[in-house]
Amino acid sequence: MFRPLETGAPERAITLTVDGQAVQAREGDTLAIALLNAAIVPFRHTALSGAPRAPLCLMGVCFECLVEVDGRPNVQACMVPAREGMRVRLPRGARPMPASHPDGAPPR
Numbered sequence: 001m002f003r004p005l006e007t008g009a010p011e012r013a014i015t016l017t018v019d020g021q022a023v024q025a026r027e028g029d030t031l032a033i034a035l036l037n038a039a040i041v042p043f044r045h046t047a048l049s050g051a052p053r054a055p056l057c058l059m060g061v062c063f064e065c066l067v068e069v070d071g072r073p074n075v076q077a078c079m080v081p082a083r084e085g086m087r088v089r090l091p092r093g094a095r096p097m098p099a100s101h102p103d104g105a106p107p108r
């Protein structure tokens with residue numbers, strides 16, 4: 001489906017982890033391309049219906065590529081470079097709300 005442009009520049013392999021599994025990627029690729037090249041799809045499941053989602057635009061517009069990176073939620077995978085040691089988690093449904101969060105009050 002995707003084929004990288006041939007630039008003639010040497011490629012350097014990097015390793016990131018996705019849900020605890022080591023994944024090889026190419027330095028210089030975006031995280032979204034690294035995940036797609038590793039056949040990791042879907043990227044997440046929606047909070048309400050649990051529907052699977054995957055990148056659509058690859059240019060920061062659709063927000064379908066949201067993942068957690070190094071503990072930071074809702075990162076657009078198409079807008080960040082993949083880097084060595086990056087820890088990625090693929091969201092599955094709604095995140096638990098921390099009790100200390102201002103909106104973390106029990107539902108009425």
Ligand code: FES
Pocket residue numbers: 032054055056057058059060061062063064065076077078079
């Ligand atoms: S793929 Fe559309 S915002 Fe990332």
